Amino acid sequence: MSIRTHHQLHCRSFILIGSVLCSPLLANELNIISPHSPEIRKEFTIGFAHWYQQKTGDPITLHWLDVGGTGEAINYIKSRNSGKNPAGGVDVFFGGGDLPFIKLSAAGLLAKHALPDSLIRRIPHFVNGIKVYPGDSLWYGAALSGFGIIFNKEVARRNGLPLPATWEDLAKPEYAGWVASGDPRYSGSIHVMYEIILQAYGWEKGWDIILRMGANVPTFTKSASAAAKDVSLGQAAFGMVIDFYAFIEIERYGKQRLGFLMPPAKTVINPDGIAILSNAANPKAASDFVNYVLGEGQKLWVLRRGVPGGPQRAALCRFPVDSTLYALDASMLAVVSNPYTTVSPFVYDGAKTGRRWDLVGDLIAAQVIAPHQYLRNCWRNATRRKLTADQYSRFFRIGVSEEQAFSLAQSWNKREFAEQRIKIMNQWTTQAIQRYRNGS
Numbered sequence: 001m002s003i004r005t006h007h008q009l010h011c012r013s014f015i016l017i018g019s020v021l022c023s024p025l026l027a028n029e030l031n032i033i034s035p036h037s038p039e040i041r042k043e044f045t046i047g048f049a050h051w052y053q054q055k056t057g058d059p060i061t062l063h064w065l066d067v068g069g070t071g072e073a074i075n076y077i078k079s080r081n082s083g084k085n086p087a088g089g090v091d092v093f094f095g096g097g098d099l100p101f102i103k104l105s106a107a108g109l110l111a112k113h114a115l116p117d118s119l120i121r122r123i124p125h126f127v128n129g130i131k132v133y134p135g136d137s138l139w140y141g142a143a144l145s146g147f148g149i150i151f152n153k154e155v156a157r158r159n160g161l162p163l164p165a166t167w168e169d170l171a172k173p174e175y176a177g178w179v180a181s182g183d184p185r186y187s188g189s190i191h192v193m194y195e196i197i198l199q200a201y202g203w204e205k206g207w208d209i210i211l212r213m214g215a216n217v218p219t220f221t222k223s224a225s226a227a228a229k230d231v232s233l234g235q236a237a238f239g240m241v242i243d244f245y246a247f248i249e250i251e252r253y254g255k256q257r258l259g260f261l262m263p264p265a266k267t268v269i270n271p272d273g274i275a276i277l278s279n280a281a282n283p284k285a286a287s288d289f290v291n292y293v294l295g296e297g298q299k300l301w302v303l304r305r306g307v308p309g310g311p312q313r314a315a316l317c318r319f320p321v322d323s324t325l326y327a328l329d330a331s332m333l334a335v336v337s338n339p340y341t342t343v344s345p346f347v348y349d350g351a352k353t354g355r356r357w358d359l360v361g362d363l364i365a366a367q368v369i370a371p372h373q374y375l376r377n378c379w380r381n382a383t384r385r386k387l388t389a390d391q392y393s394r395f396f397r398i399g400v401s402e403e404q405a406f407s408l409a410q411s412w413n414k415r416e417f418a419e420q421r422i423k424i425m426n427q428w429t430t431q432a433i434q435r436y437r438n439g440s
Contacts, residue, residue, distance in 0.1 A: 036094060052285075071361075142293050150239045170240070175238065178237040178238060179238050200266040211398070227241050358413055366428035366429045377440045
């Protein structure tokens with residue numbers, strides 16, 4: 001299906017400076033696929049259109065393609081660029097963490113773009129040991145993202161709930177029904193947080209936390225931002241969130257009501273990337289957009305609304321990769337902490353996450369989400385009976401070692417393994433239900 005046909009069928013997927021675009025495609029245009037929020041899209045549409053007109057004297061039309069979460073966006077690009085006659089046609093992949101760019105780079109679907117020296121010298125190569133960009137000119141971190149827990153102080157106080165200090169606290173029995181989480185199969189940021197737990201605590205302990213924490217979640221939403229909104233509205237007391245969703249809610253409702261923490265020594269700050277795609281329809285405009293995002297557009301992430309160069313409609317509350325912006329007067333900034341000064345002994349392995357991404361998502365689906373009611377009943381009964389950790393631990397094991405997981409991950413996404421994959425997932429769910437029933 002051509003980009004024109006897709007546009008005609010799904011015109012609501014595109015935004016033209018905040019309005020719905022359903023007219024025929026224009027000559028001077030840019031097609032961007034992104035899991036970014038509407039607020040981010042609008043601000044970068046307005047900012048880039050103004051910057052581009054000043055630079056070239058010409059207008060430009062931005063089309064934002066929204067196919068769902070990060071995983072769906074990756075699969076969409078792969079599908080458009082496969083087969084004998086790859087359609088291509090999408091110019092830029094923007095957002096979704098670092099995983100899309102690791103995967104698309106490995107698939108040969110990114111085009112090189114050498115960032116001007118005037119821009120690259122403002123972006124440190126590393127943040128706390130993690131690369132902000134790989135150095136091969138295929139992709140760059142466009143912003144930095146931290147992962148943590150948003151909490152509603154008033155809801156916690158009213159219900160006698162202690163505030164959390166780390167991920168493991170979300171698995172406390174007294175938190176039952178009060179934890180908000182997105183579905184890691186649909187949200188890249190939520191998936192990274194589950195992977196952080198597995199790496200920070202180790203495979204066995206990590207799964208014990210994930211299962212008990214999953215029992216404390218009333219329902220799993222597809223949207224990564226829903227957890228932050230549920231907490232801010234008092235429908236949950238605690239939520240797993242990427243930093244900027246928390247900052248936006250805190251900006252809206254105030255620090256008296258909401259708080260956010262990044263568990264010390266058990267979280268990471270990751271780049272949220274941008275890249276030009278191979279088979280881009282407009283590589284010149286794509287290059288200009290990347291230069292804008294990593295140059296003048298960096299101010300949109302961190303400046304307060306109304307500050308010259310900042311967002312016009314709403315503060316985006318993101319960490320820019322441009323390290324010089326953290327030296328600005330704090331009164332101009334929506335986020336004042338500097339991620340480049342954060343020091344943590346925890347070393348996060350992004351390559352490991354990428355290799356087992358789909359497998360871990362399916363493990364969570366099969367052992368937490370599909371048998372969710374059985375899991376919740378098991379945890380409720382263990383709490384009621386006042387079982388010790390040693391007594392209830394046998395119910396909160398997934399029965400798959402880390403070595404077995406890595407072995408399965410090598411075949412997990414192969415077409416010839418699809419039928420076996422479904423059988424294994426069904427087996428996992430059946431076994432999980434039996435374990436939870438034994439504990440109920």
